Amino acid sequence: MSETPIRIRVRYSKTGNLRFIGHLDTQRIFERALRRSRLPLRYTQGFNKHIRLNLASALPLGFTSSAEMLDFWLDEPIDALEIREKLQNALPSEIRIIDLSQVENSLPSLQGSLLSSEYQIALPPDITKEEFKHKFEQILAQPEIPVTRRDKTIDYKPLILNYNFSGQDSVIDLELSSTPGGNARPDDILQLLGIDPADCRIERIALHFSELED
Amino acid sequence: MPKSNISLIEKILYSVEKPGRYVGGEHNQIIKDWDSVDVRWCLVFPDIYDIGAANLGLAILYQILNAEEKVLAERSFAPWVDMEIQMRKNNISLFSLESKQSLKDFDILGFTLPYESIYTNVLNILDLAGINVRASERGESDPLILGGGQACFNPEPMADFFDAFAIGEGEEVSVEISNTVRYWKKTAGPRSELLLKLAQIPGVYVPSLYDVTYHPDGTIASFDPNLPNVPPRVTKRIVANLPTHPSRFLVPNVEIVHDRMSVEIMRGCARGCRFCHAGMVNRPVRQRGIEELLPVIEDGLNATGFEEVGLLSLSSSDHTEILDLTQKVHQTFHDRNLSFSLPSLRIESFSIDLMDELKELKPGGGFTLAPEAATERMRAVINKPLDDEDFYQTVTKIFENGWRSLKLYYMIGLPTETMEDVDAILQAGIKVQQIGKKIIGKSVKIHLGIASLISKPHTPFQWLAVQRPEIIQEKLDYLKAGTRKAGIKMSYNIPDSTLLESWLSRGDRRIGAVIQNAWENGAKFDAWGERENLQIWRNAFASQNLDPDFYAYREKSLDEVLPWDHINIGVTKNYLKRDFEWSQLGRTRKDCRNVCYSCGILDTFGNQRPPETVSYWGCP
Numbered sequence: 001m002s003e004t005p006i007r008i009r010v011r012y013s014k015t016g017n018l019r020f021i022g023h024l025d026t027q028r029i030f031e032r033a034l035r036r037s038r039l040p041l042r043y044t045q046g047f048n049k050h051i052r053l054n055l056a057s058a059l060p061l062g063f064t065s066s067a068e069m070l071d072f073w074l075d076e077p078i079d080a081l082e083i084r085e086k087l088q089n090a091l092p093s094e095i096r097i098i099d100l101s102q103v104e105n106s107l108p109s110l111q112g113s114l115l116s117s118e119y120q121i122a123l124p125p126d127i128t129k130e131e132f133k134h135k136f137e138q139i140l141a142q143p144e145i146p147v148t149r150r151d152k153t154i155d156y157k158p159l160i161l162n163y164n165f166s167g168q169d170s171v172i173d174l175e176l177s178s179t180p181g182g183n184a185r186p187d188d189i190l191q192l193l194g195i196d197p198a199d200c201r202i203e204r205i206a207l208h209f210s211e212l213e214d
Numbered sequence: 215m216p217k218s219n220i221s222l223i224e225k226i227l228y229s230v231e232k233p234g235r236y237v238g239g240e241h242n243q244i245i246k247d248w249d250s251v252d253v254r255w256c257l258v259f260p261d262i263y264d265i266g267a268a269n270l271g272l273a274i275l276y277q278i279l280n281a282e283e284k285v286l287a288e289r290s291f292a293p294w295v296d297m298e299i300q301m302r303k304n305n306i307s308l309f310s311l312e313s314k315q316s317l318k319d320f321d322i323l324g325f326t327l328p329y330e331s332i333y334t335n336v337l338n339i340l341d342l343a344g345i346n347v348r349a350s351e352r353g354e355s356d357p358l359i360l361g362g363g364q365a366c367f368n369p370e371p372m373a374d375f376f377d378a379f380a381i382g383e384g385e386e387v388s389v390e391i392s393n394t395v396r397y398w399k400k401t402a403g404p405r406s407e408l409l410l411k412l413a414q415i416p417g418v419y420v421p422s423l424y425d426v427t428y429h430p431d432g433t434i435a436s437f438d439p440n441l442p443n444v445p446p447r448v449t450k451r452i453v454a455n456l457p458t459h460p461s462r463f464l465v466p467n468v469e470i471v472h473d474r475m476s477v478e479i480m481r482g483c484a485r486g487c488r489f490c491h492a493g494m495v496n497r498p499v500r501q502r503g504i505e506e507l508l509p510v511i512e513d514g515l516n517a518t519g520f521e522e523v524g525l526l527s528l529s530s531s532d533h534t535e536i537l538d539l540t541q542k543v544h545q546t547f548h549d550r551n552l553s554f555s556l557p558s559l560r561i562e563s564f565s566i567d568l569m570d571e572l573k574e575l576k577p578g579g580g581f582t583l584a585p586e587a588a589t590e591r592m593r594a595v596i597n598k599p600l601d602d603e604d605f606y607q608t609v610t611k612i613f614e615n616g617w618r619s620l621k622l623y624y625m626i627g628l629p630t631e632t633m634e635d636v637d638a639i640l641q642a643g644i645k646v647q648q649i650g651k652k653i654i655g656k657s658v659k660i661h662l663g664i665a666s667l668i669s670k671p672h673t674p675f676q677w678l679a680v681q682r683p684e685i686i687q688e689k690l691d692y693l694k695a696g697t698r699k700a701g702i703k704m705s706y707n708i709p710d711s712t713l714l715e716s717w718l719s720r721g722d723r724r725i726g727a728v729i730q731n732a733w734e735n736g737a738k739f740d741a742w743g744e745r746e747n748l749q750i751w752r753n754a755f756a757s758q759n760l761d762p763d764f765y766a767y768r769e770k771s772l773d774e775v776l777p778w779d780h781i782n783i784g785v786t787k788n789y790l791k792r793d794f795e796w797s798q799l800g801r802t803r804k805d806c807r808n809v810c811y812s813c814g815i816l817d818t819f820g821n822q823r824p825p826e827t828v829s830y831w832g833c834p
Contacts, residue, residue, distance in 0.1 A: 016239065017237035017238060017239030017467075018239060018467065020227055020233035020234050020236075020237050021234045021467045021468065022232075022234070022468075024469070025234060025467055025468050025469060028469070029241075029465075029467055031519070031521070032241070032465055032518065032519030032520065032521075033241075033519060034519070035515070035519035035520075035521065035550075036241075036516060036517070036518065036519040038516070043551055049551045061228075061233065062227070062228050062233075090519070092239060092240070092241050092467070094239060197228065198225050198226075198228035198229065199225070
């Protein structure tokens with residue numbers, strides 16, 4: 001076992017049935033896939049040893065993603081292609097690795113440097129993009145956009161960072177803040193607009209960080 | 215392949231708690247082409263996914279049936295209340311996890327019935343699938359409704375709802391049933407013909423082929439087949455050689471109860487505790503050797519990535535190679551950061567050696583012992599003999615070896631029990647706590663688990679009445695007050711749920727109508743212990759003019775026909791009678807691997823016994 005752990009960063013997609021699997025369960029799916037991969041995993045020290053594994057951000061239940069990220073650590077350096085192959089073979093088929101590389105240990109944690117998430121929302125057939133745009137801009141014009149989740153009300157106004165209606169017919173893009181101090185969810189916004197999120201397809205398409213490279 | 219409404223299913227998943235319960239997609243899931251097979255099974259565990267997903271019996275049958283080329287086996291579980299509301303509102307039929315097909319579209323629904331409190335869930339599941347709950351009212355195109363599992367050794371309470379039961383071990387008989395259904399489908403014969411064919415398979419019980427009559431006092435007058443060529447008694451099935459253990463277990467995506475890999479190291483138990491249903495119905499004792507088990511564990515871990523392994527048996531310490539096994543497990547897997555659990559250890563210092571071996575793999579956790587009764591007299595009655603001195607010596611050594619937490623299981627409501635026997639449980643807890651404090655210091659944790667006896671079918675106690683809830687409550691209150699004062703944790707079964715279990719486990723065929731009435735009035739998930747449920751059940755008894763007390767509080771006569779007498783577990787009724795008489799004399803039996811008491815197992819199954827070089831049987 002080398003003194004310094006080897007930090008591996010993975011970008012992956014999560015689709016199909018697995019969109020109904022929550023954050024902690026996803027973490028456990030990775031822990032078990034890592035065990036199945038038989039890679040020389042780094043464990044946390046102490047009484048109850050756990051695989052060292054950090055997921056960038058919780059993906060809300062029901063959303064697919066093509067942009068999830070996580071870090072895990074190995075005891076020994078191994079060729080990235082080999083790691084990728086071993087891990088992919090051990091993962092359920094609805095999680096696909098997009099990128100896998102070794103990164104510096106000195107980089108800040110993924111969670112700590114996450115700024116925002118970009119979502120692509122496919123609207124239900126009974127709502128046109130024009131209607132959506134109209135409603136959305138009305139709400140944006142308000143001085144405050146209060147959203148209540150779990151008895152806590154926060155103002156979404158500063159958390160809506162960007163939006164784009166220029167894509168395909170029924171598809172809109174939203175960029176929302178994903179910091180510990182201000183984490184906005186696209187389904188909350190749909191609900192504000194009177195749209196049932198269950199009628200939409202929501203995919204996270206990008207995560208933006210303050211510093212990803214050295 | 216029939217069409218199922220996947221997009222509607224997916225839509226309602228957004229509005230239920232833990233939708234991952236309903237979608238499948240687990241690692242090692244088997245999906246076969248619907249149209250490429252002749253027989254389609256759905257294995258149904260009638261409780262929520264969280265409870266049923268880890269069931270080893272389900273995992274075994276899933277692999278055995280899917281290994282057959284022309285057979286597919288998928289899975290389904292009881293939807294939780296929120297999901298049921300959504301399904302009924304949106305007219306969605308209960309579906310399988312794999313293909314999302316309606317249960318109605320399968321050929322066979324194989325229900326696992328490991329305990330009785332899920333009986334109402336079976337009816338609810340059939341109804342959610344659009345299948346008539348009563349076997350007699352089902353049509354030619356409905357799936358075959360088949361039951362199996364530990365509760366089916368008394369199938370009578372559920373006889374109205376099942377077309378057939380597989381009694382005993384399912385590994386071989388499930389394939390035989392599958393083949394029978396396959397050939398019957400080709401002949402396009404009537405359903406009645408299939409049932410008659412199934413009744414010819416050893417171990418298969420088709421309840422509609424039997425008639426029951428009753429005496430005026432409510433006991434059974436006669437129980438006979440109503441067609442020729444139907445056996446008057448159905449002998450349970452066993453697998454003479456324990457088959458290859460599965461290792462490609464499904465890995466659940468959501469957190470479940472017993473979220474680990476289970477490996478069965480031994481089947482059956484030779485100790486003969488008189489309250490123990492499992493110990494009587496699962497004879498003979500058979501075990502898997504180390505050379506078979508280690509590769510199973512290794513393959514299983516590589517295929518699943520589980521972080522915990524449970525080595526299952528009814529009495530781990532009785533496996534003849536258990537110390538060697540735990541040592542090899544330690545040597546082989548010490549670098550994988552795993553934990554191993556070893557349930558049902560005997561109260562002797564040898565058990566501590568075993569646990570110490572496994573503890574080093576992953577420290578933490580506690581030690582569990584089950585003395586079941588706290589006086590030597592009471593332990594002789596239940597045939598779990600143990601000297602007090604040996605008990606306290608074992609406890610002392612447990613603390614000396616550094617264990618800081620000890621859980622002790624006891625039973626109340628035992629025959630001939632007095633308040634002295636109950637008080638002895640409290641005193642034992644206090645003494646154990648003092649021993650621990652002296653050795654470890656203040657931080658020792660003692661936990662008493664108290665269960666009340668339900669005298670189960672096919673045990674030497676089967677003739678006994680169940681103690682009334684008010685008496686059980688009094689005993690529990692006494693123990694609760696005492697343990698609270700001493701700072702000992704205590705957990706226990708609610709007397710109401712004990713009562714319900716006694717009706718459902720000891721009932722006759724008439725209980726079926728009670729179950730249906732209770733279900734129609736909202737009873738389901740009866741194990742979840744909501745108090746209002748018991749009133750539903752009392753009303754259900756009243757609706758059928760049946761007296762619940764008849765089923766719970768009546769001491770049965772030794773020569774009456776019991777509702778489950780036509781199910782032959784291999785152990786004879788005469789043996790059980792003799793053992794019941796011995797219990798009243800305080801006479802105990804030893805480990806029957808050393809001395810045969812002629813329970814009947816060898817008379818029934820001796821001709822199947824493999825040579826010793828092939829397979830280990832515990833019988834002398």
